[in-house]
Amino acid sequence: MNRWAWAEVSSAAIEHNVRTIAATVAPAQVWAVVKANGYGHGAVLAARAAQAGGAAGLCVALVQEGVALRAAGVTGPILVLSEQPTDALPAALQHDLTLTVYSTRQIAALAAAGAVDHPVHVKVDTGMHRVGAATHDAVELSDAIAASPAVRLAGVFTHLAVADEPANPYTNHQLDRFDEVLAALRTAGHEPPLVHAANSAGALAHPRARYGMVRTGIAIY
C-alpha cells in the first residue's frame, strides 16, 4: 500500500483508558472490544494492553478473530458477539471462545459440533434491531440451553442503539425492556452469571446500564 498516513498507538494509553473505565464502572467488569483488528490499532496489542489495564475479558465479532488472539497466546475469556456460521463452530470450541446464542438452531449446531457444557451468552434484541432473540423468546431459549448438555448459560445481554445520545429516552426504554427479560428469566429459574448491556457510551453515560460487565470498544482507544 502506497499510503503516507500512519497511526502511532501507545499501548500504555489503552491500558490507562481501561484502568480509568474500570474504576468508573466498578464493581462491573470491563470486557474490551477488540474486533476489527482492535478498531484498526492491532487486536493483539489492544488485547494485551486491555488485560494489563484490568479488563476481565475480551469481545470479538468473528471466531477467526478469537482464534488469532489465542494463536498469539492471549488467555482469558473471549466472547464472540453474534451467532456464527456452523463451519466456524469447531474452531470456536477448540479455542475456548464463549459464544453468543439467539436461536435454538445455534444450540443444535453447537451440539452437532461436539460442544459439552460450553459457555454461551443469550443476546436479546431490546430495540437495536440488528441481531438477537425477541424479548418474549428469551425464557424459552434459556430453557433450551438448560436442557442441553452441549451448552451452559453463562450470560445474557443486549445492545443499546443510541447510548451516545444521553438525552434520548430510547436507552431507558431499552433498559426497561431488558429488566423485564431479566425478571422473567429469574422467575423461570435462570440466573445468568453475567448480565451486560453497555457499549462505551452506555458504560459512561448511563450508570444503570452497567450491570455485571460493560463491553467497551471505542472508549479504550
Ligand SMILES: *Cc1c(COP(=O)(O)O)cnc(C)c1O
Ligand atoms: C462493537 C460492539 C461494542 C462496542 O461498542 P463501542 O461503542 O465501540 O464501545 C459493544 N457491544 C457490541 C455487541 C458490539 O458489537
